Amino acid sequence: MSRQYTILIDNEEIAVEIKKDGEDFVVQLGEQSHRYQALLAKSPIYSFLIDDAQVLEAEISFKQDQCDMNIGHVPYHLEIFDPRKRLLSQSEQSGASSGGTITAPMPGKVVEVKVSKGATVQKGTPVVVVEAMKMQNELLSAIDGKVEEVFVKAGDTVESGQKLVLITKG
Numbered sequence: 151m152s153r154q155y156t157i158l159i160d161n162e163e164i165a166v167e168i169k170k171d172g173e174d175f176v177v178q179l180g181e182q183s184h185r186y187q188a189l190l191a192k193s194p195i196y197s198f199l200i201d202d203a204q205v206l207e208a209e210i211s212f213k214q215d216q217c218d219m220n221i222g223h224v225p226y227h228l229e230i231f232d233p234r235k236r237l238l239s240q241s242e243q244s245g246a247s248s249g250g251t252i253t254a255p256m257p258g259k260v261v262e263v264k265v266s267k268g269a270t271v272q273k274g275t276p277v278v279v280v281e282a283m284k285m286q287n288e289l290l291s292a293i294d295g296k297v298e299e300v301f302v303k304a305g306d307t308v309e310s311g312q313k314l315v316l317i318t319k320g
Contacts, residue, residue, distance in 0.1 A: 154285060158229040167284075250293050250317035254308040258282030262304055263315075269297045271317060278302070278314050295319045 152169040167178040175186045189205065190197035197207045209220040217228040262279040265271060276288045277297075299316040302308060 156231040158231070159226065250291070250295055250319065251313055252277050252289050252291065252315040252317070254280060254310055254312045254314055255289075256282050256310045258287075258308055260302045260304055260306045260308060260314070261286055263300055263302060264288075265297045265300065265315065267297055267300055270320075271295060271297060277317075280308065280314075289314065291317055293317060293319055 152167050155166045155168075157164050157166055164180050165178075169176045169178075171185070173187065175188075177184050177186055185201050187199040187202075188196070189199055190207075194209050194211050195207070196210050197205060200206055206221065211218050215230050217230055219226040219228070258280040259282075260278060261281050264276045264278065271277065271291045271294070273291055273294050275291045277291050278289045279286055280289060281287070295317040297315060298318050301313045301315065308314065
């Protein structure tokens, strides 16, 4: 089983995937992959053997979606996001703030359009499925209304903020 996250460090977003492999963890950071073997995990002090070659010792503390690390006396502050929750939250916010315009929360590919022009939808109705960072995410209508326009079709590549569907209250 793997878990996927997005971390924000120094205003840069990095996709992270963590897979359990026996007693080890395989961590994919962007394009790089490393194997971590836990040597010591006595909160807040952790020690890992990385790629069977290097030992990393760190002081790590977690507070909800925040992580503070001290590695070799160098402090790091990370914000950690679950991409699925983030996409859902952003799609709800974009729909609510735009009166019903569903926009792409991040670059991706349209996998499925679940509504057509003229359809009546309820708040929470799945509207579009977008694949981003190797995960499929259902974007939901933030309002009750009627689909006025569908701007995309399955297979389209979309950019962050691009209009996908327009829904008017009704």
